[in-house]
Amino acid sequence: MAHKYHILTSPTPARFKPITKAGIIAWEEGCLKCARCVKKDCVYKVYEKRSLDSRQMLDSLDTACMDCFRCVQNCPNRLIQKSINPLYKALGDNYWTPEIIENIWNQAENGRVPVSGGGYHGPFSGPGFDAMWTDMSEIVRPTRDGIHGREYISTTVDLGRKLMSLEFDSGGKLISSPPPLVEIPLPVIFDVLPWSPGGKGINLAFLEAARNTRTFAVIHQADFMTDMDEYVPNIILFADDDVLKLSKEMIRRLKIIELPDSGNVMAIQEHLKKINPALVIFIRFRLSRNASVRAAALAKEGAEVIHLTANENGMGKAEDPLFIKDRIRQIHSHLIEAGLRDEVTLIGSGGVAMAEHVAKLVICGADAVAVDIPLLVAMECRVCRRCTEGISCPVDLENIDYAWGASRIRNLISGWHNQLLEVMGAMGIREIRRMRGEMGRAMFFEELEKEIFSGMGIKGLINGK
């Protein structure tokens, strides 16, 4: 059996105490001096091990408490109270919710998948990715060998252009030359960040994690430094500056170069291919209303990989009202109609915040997904965007140790990989390449709603009259 893809994890504690959902407010005055104080009964010994982080002025009471409410309920004089931490509520924004951020922090710390034990309280649908439900029909029983055991579920994808047929000469010799392909064991690459504090530690952490997980990280041409030299096999160089500035030697060493879309992008691709025929070229552009037309045109002209980007909330250009999953579905379907879909690889990025979003984008038609902000959140980013205003980062991301960052990212990606296996196992799909575009195995809330309710109130629909 083929070697199983597995990401090694190691617990990597945060440098700063995380912002927790609830905080304890304990009045010390008015204590009845009970013989047996409720604080002594804490199962987690939170009160006994109490300390203060003077850098953040965070009490270990808040960070270590597991919210069991035992002390709150049992103090006879009701001196202990718990409240929702306002700082927690202020984390992130409407899209990057405190729950998402907290989940990523936890996964980055220990590499375990998030589990909520209290049942699912809903809501059962929401905007964006939440308006999509994946088929879980195969979840009826655990497989005999377990999806993390002997049963092999492949998450490998190929990036590059594919041939639709092979041609042989009369002697049976292959005459068609297959275009270069790059194989990654997980349909995830690391994208450039929409914003981040300075410091090269962040990029180095991305690259080190990409190398460890055997995937790629997109690096701006201008950000490439000599100390990234050893990571060249895991770099996708985004030539957004001037591709002609790249040395021939560099082009020969790189496996993938990403080009911003332009009128002469195919000519540049040809130029680069002449220097290094084994190079895979990505063409990157922002999702918009005419993205499917453009994608089809590029695919027709011989594009290998099309990288479609949305903003951090999964939306395309300003005038584009469609969320990334809907836009990618449209592009995927358009390419199928044009008979071009299987020739080209599609990568989607923007707004991917959870492991399930990777699976959902693949179901909507992307071959792979590029992730950005979650990688920064793995390194404790609070999505406060202070860096965009030139204010110093509250968690000092400028000065991180890249090995620490890489370990956190690796933990997160391991958690995501395991969740991807769970989703695929539940769908009964053992090969992620088979899951791409499997929209029949998912339900889309808006469409169901339309199907059921659109006929309501229309005269003549009842009883067929």
Next chain:
Amino acid sequence: MKKTNAGKKYAIFFCQQIDKNQDVNRRSIEKEFGPQIRFFPIPCSGRIEPLHLMRAIESGADKVYVVTCPEGACRYREGNIRARKRLLYTQNLIEEIGLERGMLELIRLKAGNNYTVDKLTRELLG
């Protein structure tokens, strides 16, 4: 900021009930003063403890402010009263070891006004 205040380090503990949008409002101050000023938003001023204040002084603050809600307006009923008691207690402690009482100061807001953290800070430093 006045010249006399130049180079001084400030720590400001404030109750987050004062300004619901404190995270955004305090950014202009953070940008202007950089590491010279540090904000510690707390869920209720009653959450403050002598140790917090001592640690703030220990980590180099020249002046520590504790900003509380107006009396009678505490969300947790008596948090601001407790904050005052604890501040007085800490003032006595630091005086004993030879520091000025004035290093710690309680700011109790007046009822009926809407405060934002940035305006408040400018007033304090003004």
